[in-house]
Amino acid sequence: MEVRLNKKNKEDQKQLSNEETIENEKIENEGFLTSVFGKEKQDEIADALMGKDIFSNRLVKKNTIYNRTRMSNFGIKLSKLYSQMSTWKLVLITTITAIFFGVISVFFVKNVGIYNFGLAAFGQALARLVVVLFKEDQVSIALRNLIEQFIFWIAYIILSIPIFIFGYKKIGKTFSNLTVLFLVVSSIVSFSIGLIPGANDIYLIGDFSNQSVRQALSPFKQKLSSIIPLLWNDGGNIIALFIYAIVYGYLLAWIFAIIQIIGGTAGVTGIIGEWYANEKQKSFGTISGYMNIIIVLIGVLVGSWLPGSILLSEANSSNASDSLKEVTKNAWSFGIYLSPNFVATVLTNVIYIIALNKLYPKFKLVRVEIFSLNKSSEISTIIAQDKKIVTGITEFHAHGGYSKELLNVVTTITLFRQVNRIIKDVRKIDPDAFISVSNVKSIDGFIYLPKNKF
Numbered sequence: 063m064e065v066r067l068n069k070k071n072k073e074d075q076k077q078l079s080n081e082e083t084i085e086n087e088k089i090e091n092e093g094f095l096t097s098v099f100g101k102e103k104q105d106e107i108a109d110a111l112m113g114k115d116i117f118s119n120r121l122v123k124k125n126t127i128y129n130r131t132r133m134s135n136f137g138i139k140l141s142k143l144y145s146q147m148s149t150w151k152l153v154l155i156t157t158i159t160a161i162f163f164g165v166i167s168v169f170f171v172k173n174v175g176i177y178n179f180g181l182a183a184f185g186q187a188l189a190r191l192v193v194v195l196f197k198e199d200q201v202s203i204a205l206r207n208l209i210e211q212f213i214f215w216i217a218y219i220i221l222s223i224p225i226f227i228f229g230y231k232k233i234g235k236t237f238s239n240l241t242v243l244f245l246v247v248s249s250i251v252s253f254s255i256g257l258i259p260g261a262n263d264i265y266l267i268g269d270f271s272n273q274s275v276r277q278a279l280s281p282f283k284q285k286l287s288s289i290i291p292l293l294w295n296d297g298g299n300i301i302a303l304f305i306y307a308i309v310y311g312y313l314l315a316w317i318f319a320i321i322q323i324i325g326g327t328a329g330v331t332g333i334i335g336e337w338y339a340n341e342k343q344k345s346f347g348t349i350s351g352y353m354n355i356i357i358v359l360i361g362v363l364v365g366s367w368l369p370g371s372i373l374l375s376e377a378n379s380s381n382a383s384d385s386l387k388e389v390t391k392n393a394w395s396f397g398i399y400l401s402p403n404f405v406a407t408v409l410t411n412v413i414y415i416i417a418l419n420k421l422y423p424k425f426k427l428v429r430v431e432i433f434s435l436n437k438s439s440e441i442s443t444i445i446a447q448d449k450k451i452v453t454g455i456t457e458f459h460a461h462g463g464y465s466k467e468l469l470n471v472v473t474t475i476t477l478f479r480q481v482n483r484i485i486k487d488v489r490k491i492d493p494d495a496f497i498s499v500s501n502v503k504s505i506d507g508f509i510y511l512p513k514n515k516f
Contacts, residue, residue: 139421143323152240152324160244163317163328164251170310172214172252173262174270174303175291175403176410177361179314179354180329181225185218187365190289194369198282207285211256215249229333240326241333248328263288268302274386278377290370291401293392300402307406311413318414319421323479354411362407367399374398426478427505431471432488433460433496438470440491445472448487451480454509475502475509 143155167178177183193210201209222245230238255261262285263271276287292299314328321328334353374393377386392398432441442455453476460469476484481499488495 140319140323143320147324152236153243155324156240156244156321156326157247159317159320159328160247161251163244163314164248165255166310166313167248167252168255168261169264169266170306170313172256173265173288174268174306175288175366175406176303176307176310177358177365177407179411179414180357181218181222182329183354183357183361183365186214187361187363188217189213190365191369194283194286194289194372198280203282203285207262208257211253215253215256219245219249225333229337232337233333234325236325237327238333240321240324241328244321244326244328265302267305268299270299270303275374275377275389278386278390279373280376283373283376286369286373289366290373291366291398291403293389293397294402296402303402303406304409307410308413311410312417314410315414315417315421318418322422354414355408358404358407358411362399362401362404366401366403370398370401371395423478427475427502427509428478428481429473429475429500429502430481430484431473431498431500433498434470434472434488434492436470437492437495438472441472441488441495444487444491445474445484448483451476451483451487453480475505 147155170176171178172186177186189210192213193206196206196209226238226242229241265271270288270292272287272290272292275290276284279287292303294300318328327333371393374390378390378393432438434441438457442457445451445453445455453474456473458471458473460471461467474484485497488497
């Protein structure tokens, strides 16, 4: 009798344990199945797909409770920016982004010796060379700084007017206007910060003023010591420089993505890159990255190797210490060209390319499937009549896997960035339709891609 009681007690304890497990193991299902339905439609489509009574608000399987959860997310970054916006919103977003870009360009680019992207790198390189060539009896330190800031941030915009005209004709009015607004605002912000006394000597981390060389230069040239690239034995500052490069490359990708999505670009070479990307249906991030690498190779030669070698030569003297001579002997050497600053600029570009291609997948293709009980024809019609979408549409009938009831499906292969617009079209017809979006690895056939003004 005692054995039977013990056995019964163990069974009761096991049953209680199972009940506790059911209560404790609640898993919210984050699949697309429950992303977009009203309650009545949820039940209808659930019945059509799986049969009656298969789904309810809570489903218990293997001692686990699954809760039905609404989701609405198809994975595209910055999806809200793809919607149609009024002019004032476009101007506001562009201006705020430009101000942010103008601020970080001072502290992540100019002050630490990294180069910005596009034609701006040429202006930055020329500015660094020009200020080194000035003599003390030619200009004052204040006037020299004014000239440097103007060439560094403003001059290249004036010289880029022909490219702006090219973008206006080849790409579109809105694209060119937003691009000019972004570049003018960001450059004015950077220019203004550069005129603030002491702003050019602020480092968030590290010290890039080359103190040993700075003390050996004349008082007129001492503030230019940060132009000299770092040497490979300056370990702590190299780590700091690479941190700047990684963070700046990532931030730059977000900035470019935001401006590209709303209809502009964040650089002069972006105009050429956008036009070429549209012509060849290539990734904008990759094209922009290749152009930047070529520009950086030239910019480092003019803006780092030449002025850096000039300053090192001026710092070298007969009474210089051995440690200083060890530094100044690098003047005109290949080590000054292939410096940590050069590598950091390339690293910035690599991070920028990778991040931008993730944030702004311009020519990425996806398969969109729309499940609707009785409005598939209307959905096909509204997508086909959308003036901003040109895509092939297939409509077919399917059967629920359990109930075998008829279910209409509309499917298309389209650009990832157009999915948000397709979803909005579908919601106008059937707010409760189920929408699935999946990646397309490769295709062999014809699809519609916009040629320009994309």
